[in-house]
Amino acid sequence: MSNYWGRPKLKIPKSKSEWIWDFIGYLCYFGSIIVLLYVWRTLPDEVPAHYNAAGEVDRLGSKGELFILPVVGVFIALFMTVLEKFPDVHNYPKRFNESNAEQFYLNSRKLVNQIKNICLILFSLILIESISIALGWGFRFGIWFLPITIIGTVIPIVFGILKMKRIK
Numbered sequence: 001m002s003n004y005w006g007r008p009k010l011k012i013p014k015s016k017s018e019w020i021w022d023f024i025g026y027l028c029y030f031g032s033i034i035v036l037l038y039v040w041r042t043l044p045d046e047v048p049a050h051y052n053a054a055g056e057v058d059r060l061g062s063k064g065e066l067f068i069l070p071v072v073g074v075f076i077a078l079f080m081t082v083l084e085k086f087p088d089v090h091n092y093p094k095r096f097n098e099s100n101a102e103q104f105y106l107n108s109r110k111l112v113n114q115i116k117n118i119c120l121i122l123f124s125l126i127l128i129e130s131i132s133i134a135l136g137w138g139f140r141f142g143i144w145f146l147p148i149t150i151i152g153t154v155i156p157i158v159f160g161i162l163k164m165k166r167i168k
Contacts, residue, residue: 007088008101016108018084018113025117028075032124033070039131047134051126057133066130073123080116084109093164103164103167113161117150 039115040063049061087105090112096104125141132139141148 007096008053008098009088010102010105012087012102012106012109015110015111018110021113021117025077025120028124029070029073029120032127035067036070036127038095039135043131043134048130051145053146055140055145063134066127067129069123073120076119076123077116080112080119084116087112095168100167104164107160107163107167109146112158114156114160118156122152 015123043063043066045063046060047063047066048057048059049065050057050059052058087109090105090108092104092108125145129139129141129145131137
């Protein structure tokens with residue numbers, strides 16, 4: 001069976017690394033929501049709502065704005081989970097063929113899985129950082145958050161592209 005582009009539809013079981021990434025991503029995501037709900041009554045009316053590139057708070061907002069990150073996170077998780085399930089619609093180089101389709105699909109699906117879970121982890125960290133600052137817990141990423149975010153998202157993409165280049 002093939003799809004619209006004539007690519008084969010394959011049933012490839014989820015790899016161990018995908019299960020681990022999902023576990024970590026969803027654990028962080030749901031854990032941050034649990035923390036938010038647990039401290040909700042103790043949060044001040046104004047909490048950090050935006051950060052500049054140095055990791056400093058440059059805008060305060062109502063504590064209800066803290067739910068924006070989990071809401072955006074759920075949309076990203078849903079969209080990327082659907083994208084994971086259909087690797088045959090991802091973009092591939094011209095050397096893609098039936099003999100290497102499984103390798104391309106698995107590599108591409110793993111990359112989408114990693115990016116999805118990294119987004120969930122980053123949104124969770126931002127949420128925890130905002131809660132921490134609002135409650136004066138002292139936990140701060142500060143200037144390190146932007147480089148961690150960039151490195152944390154770029155490295156899997158680079159490795160995914162390099163792995164894809166090695167597929168014959």
